[in-house]
Amino acid sequence: QNAWKLADHPKLPKGKTIAMVVLDGWGEARPDEYNCIHVADTPTMDSFKTTAPEKWRLIKAHGSAVGLPSEDDMGNSEVGHNALGAGRIFAQGAKLVDSALASGKIYGGEGFKYIKQSFDNGTLHLIGLLSDGGVHSRLDQLQLLLKGAAEQGAKRIRVHFLTDGRDVLDGSSVGFLETLEKDMSNLREKGVDAQIASGGGRMYVTMDRYENDWNVVKRGWDAQVLGEAPYKFRNAVEAVKKLREEPKANDQYLPPFVIVDESGNPVGPIKDGDAVVTFNFRADRMTMLAKALEYADFDKFDRVRVPKIYYAGMLQYDGELKLPSQYLVSPPEIERTSGEYLVHNGVRTFACSETVKFGHVTFFWNGNRSGCFNEKMEEYVEIPSDVGITFNVQPKMKALEIAEKARDAILSGKFDQIRVNLPNGDMVGHTGDIEATVVACKAADEAVKTIIDAIEQVGGIYVITADHGNAEDMVKRDKSGEPQLDKSGKLQILTSHTLKPVPIAIGGPGLKAGTRFRNDVPTGGLANVAATVMNLHGFIAPDDYEPTLIEVVDN
Ligand code: 3PG
Ligand code: CO
Numbered sequence: 068q069n070a071w072k073l074a075d076h077p078k079l080p081k082g083k084t085i086a087m088v089v090l091d092g093w094g095e096a097r098p099d100e101y102n103c104i105h106v107a108d109t110p111t112m113d114s115f116k117t118t119a120p121e122k123w124r125l126i127k128a129h130g131s132a133v134g135l136p137s138e139d140d141m142g143n144s145e146v147g148h149n150a151l152g153a154g155r156i157f158a159q160g161a162k163l164v165d166s167a168l169a170s171g172k173i174y175g176g177e178g179f180k181y182i183k184q185s186f187d188n189g190t191l192h193l194i195g196l197l198s199d200g201g202v203h204s205r206l207d208q209l210q211l212l213l214k215g216a217a218e219q220g221a222k223r224i225r226v227h228f229l230t231d232g233r234d235v236l237d238g239s240s241v242g243f244l245e246t247l248e249k250d251m252s253n254l255r256e257k258g259v260d261a262q263i264a265s266g267g268g269r270m271y272v273t274m275d276r277y278e279n280d281w282n283v284v285k286r287g288w289d290a291q292v293l294g295e296a297p298y299k300f301r302n303a304v305e306a307v308k309k310l311r312e313e314p315k316a317n318d319q320y321l322p323p324f325v326i327v328d329e330s331g332n333p334v335g336p337i338k339d340g341d342a343v344v345t346f347n348f349r350a351d352r353m354t355m356l357a358k359a360l361e362y363a364d365f366d367k368f369d370r371v372r373v374p375k376i377y378y379a380g381m382l383q384y385d386g387e388l389k390l391p392s393q394y395l396v397s398p399p400e401i402e403r404t405s406g407e408y409l410v411h412n413g414v415r416t417f418a419c420s421e422t423v424k425f426g427h428v429t430f431f432w433n434g435n436r437s438g439c440f441n442e443k444m445e446e447y448v449e450i451p452s453d454v455g456i457t458f459n460v461q462p463k464m465k466a467l468e469i470a471e472k473a474r475d476a477i478l479s480g481k482f483d484q485i486r487v488n489l490p491n492g493d494m495v496g497h498t499g500d501i502e503a504t505v506v507a508c509k510a511a512d513e514a515v516k517t518i519i520d521a522i523e524q525v526g527g528i529y530v531i532t533a534d535h536g537n538a539e540d541m542v543k544r545d546k547s548g549e550p551q552l553d554k555s556g557k558l559q560i561l562t563s564h565t566l567k568p569v570p571i572a573i574g575g576p577g578l579k580a581g582t583r584f585r586n587d588v589p590t591g592g593l594a595n596v597a598a599t600v601m602n603l604h605g606f607i608a609p610d611d612y613e614p615t616l617i618e619v620v621d622n
Pocket of ligand 1: 091092142143144145202203233234352493497
């Protein structure tokens with residue numbers, strides 16, 4: 068009990084209403100025509116920087132600052148919200164899987180022993196995202212796992228892949244697939260019956276999140292488990308090339324297909340006695356499939372046939388649900404998050420976003436844990452996202468609705484912290500549609516205005532930041548920062564996140580005079596925000612938290 072008690076901040080009072088706003092995919096980059104935040108009309112976000120520079124700064128949101136393997140790793144929402152909420156930097160899934168593979172420890176673990184039971188008479192199926200994006204999975208990890216599984220005795224292997232185009236350039240799927248094909252053929256030369264069995268685009272097949280649209284998972288189930296899909300091909304590279312020829316086709320949204328043998332039968336449906344590994348390390352877009360694969364009671368769609376399998380995740384995706392129960396690598400243990408501390412110290416919290424980002428300000432924020440810490444102190448509100456569209460056709464998304472919910476929560480006086488995620492810059496940025504992303508950024512800026520106006524009314528404080536970059540750069544660039552053209556002279560659109568830092572601004576009438584950013588934490592990153600917010604609630608953060616970004620000078 069007492070271990071949760073936070074010390075009082077010597078200078079900052081308790082009881083202020085604090086709006087904690089995360090703009091998803093909102094980084095700081097050079098102001099040119101491919102910087103949608105620069106192009107968009109964003110007076111509110113601009114004003115923080117120009118009118119109160121001592122209360123505005125940039126913080127790191129990528130690479131080691133958020134627990135990723137290298138400085139070449141762009142930030143993402145999982146690691147970003149983990150860092151924001153936890154106040155410390157944890158070695159993340161990508162890194163943990165790297166070391167488990169490098170040391171070989173992965174093969175000695177419970178999870179691997181479990182799936183190994185299929186090796187004598189069954190097939191090992193690997194399902195996941197095929198790219199080197201490093202956000203949900205990595206191709207080189209899949210390659211090592213394939214090699215290792217064969218060495219450990221897997222005799223029949225099937226890969227069910229999802230094309231990316233969201234964390235990597237659109238069209239890069241073909242190259243990744245060719246690499247995979249080569250590995251599969253090497254395995255075959257060594258006597259392993261290894262084949263690619265099915266495929267589809269990540270946003271249309273399998274990788275939905277937060278139960279936005281179960282049809283996405285069903286399409287994958289039909290192809291992967293039942294061996295049924297609208298398209299059948301003899302070869303996976305051919306399949307992707309062919310399907311990409313359709314007008315408007317792209318890697319993210321390729322339809323599902325299965326690979327068939329010479330008699331037209333699917334080469335890799337999942338059967339009794341087989342093993343399945345979902346090789347993504349990131350949770351949000353694998354949890355739904357994990358439920359379909361693991362739960363006996365399941366009513367989200369008709370599974371038709373439920374094979375008795377040995378299923379393991381690359382990681383355990385949900386520590387609270389213990390899902391999946393078997394996994395190859397232990398997930399980071401993100402405990403004692405700021406949310407849990409604050410609840411124990413009397414801070415009442417309201418968290419809100421729309422479905423596609425809802426888990427970011429709840430599940431990820433709380434260290435990959437679903438649900439509230441204390442239902443009497445917390446209220447989590449999810450606004451249903453539009454389903455079945457790409458967000459460039461609806462770039463305003465639910466920004467206004469989220470802002471209004473936040474405003475009402477602020478004015479209600481029932482909460483001390485009102486936490487929201489505004490998805491626009493990220494979700495529309497991922498479509499690669501520059502015009503729509505400009506509209507998206509304006510909508511997010513307007514939402515911020517609504518929220519800070521409410522804070523103004525109640526004498527509160529706002530903290531506005533972002534989880535990683537996206538909308539501030541929409542083209543692939545060369546080393547000097549100039550847009551890079553492809554072989555045919557076309558601009559290469561960047562659908563992914565970036566390596567850019569993100570802004571953080573504090574303000575509002577409740578902010579004690581003399582509060583400003585310290586200048587002795589120049590390398591501050593997202594993990595420094597939790598201690599900062601704890602200070603603003605009137606507390607000092609636990610010793611092992613990354614240092615606060617603020618100081619209070621007497622004037
Ligand atoms: C996605 O899952 O949509 C992308 O791979 C990463 O986006 P996010 O990290 O912003 O959710
Ligand atoms: Co994103």
